């Protein structure tokens with residue numbers, strides 16, 4: 001997730017009335033503008049929120065929510081769940097993947113690292129459907145098509161990195177020339 005995406009990144013305009021409110025950062029001594037969470041925060045308004053990166057301030061920052069460290073949708077460690085036939089790459093992402101994802105937002109900047117979240121989702125299956133059915137369609141609010149946006153989506157790099165790491169492992173196969181491959185997005189045991 002990146003704040004600029006949700007904020008609308010109204011660059012070049014000085015006075016725009018929005019629903020966004022200022023949050024004071026005591027560490028940065030600067031304000032950050034974000035949605036009004038009604039007295040709560042990005043991390044406490046929903047336990048679905050894991051982390052966020054913002055580049056409104058100098059320096060840019062990553063916030064990791066407490067839920068990122070207990071996220072039941074992810075494994076405790078990289079490799080702590082053994083691959084099984086047709087297991088989706090989504091099912092073997094580690095909790096540390098949130099930090100890895102946010103690092104892409106931090107280094108590339110929010111505008112150049114679109115989450116492509118229409119609807120909001122970090123699903124490999126949805127991404128695969130976009131690539132198959134509508135690679136040249138520009139989703140609403142974006143000025144590039146799906147195939148270009150997906151190439152800069154941090155989650156794409158998380159899927160690739162975790163999939164490649166699992167491919168290098170030999171502890172879940174009977175012989176050293178067998179590897180678990182997630183090249184299609186789901187696990188299959190292949191001979192190399």
Ligand SMILES: [Zn+2]
Nearest residue numbers: 001002115154
């Ligand atoms: Zn993101």
